[in-house]
Amino acid sequence: MSTQEIYEHFTLPLLQWFHQYGRKDLPWQIPGNAYAVWISEIMLQQTQVRTVIPYFLRFMNTFPTLRTLACASEDQVLAQWSGLGYYSRARNLHKTAKIICNDFHDYFPDDIETLMKLPGIGPSTAAAIASLAFNKPTAILDGNVKRVLCRYFLIAGSMEQTSVTRQLWQLAKQCMPLHDCAAYTQAIMDLGATCCTIKSPNCSNCPLHTTCLAYQTNEVAHYPHKKLKK
DNA sequence: ATCCCGTGTA
DNA sequence: TACACGGGAT
Numbered sequence: 001m002s003t004q005e006i007y008e009h010f011t012l013p014l015l016q017w018f019h020q021y022g023r024k025d026l027p028w029q030i031p032g033n034a035y036a037v038w039i040s041e042i043m044l045q046q047t048q049v050r051t052v053i054p055y056f057l058r059f060m061n062t063f064p065t066l067r068t069l070a071c072a073s074e075d076q077v078l079a080q081w082s083g084l085g086y087y088s089r090a091r092n093l094h095k096t097a098k099i100i101c102n103d104f105h106d107y108f109p110d111d112i113e114t115l116m117k118l119p120g121i122g123p124s125t126a127a128a129i130a131s132l133a134f135n136k137p138t139a140i141l142d143g144n145v146k147r148v149l150c151r152y153f154l155i156a157g158s159m160e161q162t163s164v165t166r167q168l169w170q171l172a173k174q175c176m177p178l179h180d181c182a183a184y185t186q187a188i189m190d191l192g193a194t195c196c197t198i199k200s201p202n203c204s205n206c207p208l209h210t211t212c213l214a215y216q217t218n219e220v221a222h223y224p225h226k227k228l229k230k
Numbered sequence: 231a232t233c234c235c236g237t238g239t240a
Numbered sequence: 241t242a243c244a245c246g247g248g249a250t
Contacts, residue, residue: 045247046246046247085236085237087236089247121248122247122249124247125247142246142247
């Protein structure tokens with residue numbers, strides 16, 4: 001499938017679906033606020049949207065800016081994180097806030113390479129911040145995106161195979177448009193979360209079902225392939 | 231490429 | 241109690 005065809009049949013309908021049905025009112029969807037995007041991405045690594053919302057609001061109420069977070073004590077940060085678990089992530093959050101304040105003069109880095117050098121920010125979170133907060137065409141590949149791409153392009157093989165991961169990364173990059181990057185990233189995640197779900201996917205309401213290879217071949221339930229047992 | 235981590239669940 | 245998950249670090 002050419003890049004042009006992917007745009008026409010995958011990316012564009014997905015964007016249109018998102019503009020009509022997607023969630024655009026989540027508390028961290030504040031245009032240009034990389035700080036809010038970053039905090040939410042770290043929380044969302046481990047916890048569902050519904051649960052994250054109250055923690056996020058409380059956290060932002062206590063630490064409304066990068067600087068307030070950097071100037072807080074670690075105990076204050078941990079207190080606001082209390083209940084979420086994975087406390088090393090809260091410690092990394094605090095370290096990174098200090099680094100950005102001290103070394104970057106309060107300006108949140110907007111390129112993947114710099115973002116990935118910060119504690120607690122890996123390939124996934126770096127790409128999410130660059131696209132969601134800075135509208136850059138950096139593809140993400142989380143669990144939801146993997147499932148959508150595996151089904152749409154009928155990618156066989158189990159998920160831990162590096163060949164599969166490489167294919168998926170390539171497709172993820174091909175699907176990313178040069179405009180509306182933030183909307184696109186949010187759109188593909190929303191589709192995976194609400195439509196292209198693991199159990200009982202809602203194909204009849206999916207904006208991509210007319211060209212989805214798994215749907216066309218009645219194979220949706222069998223994709224992505226299960227991990228092979230050791 | 232491989233390992234490690236904290237957490238939820240079968 | 242072992243494994244799956246979803247990430248990061250090296």
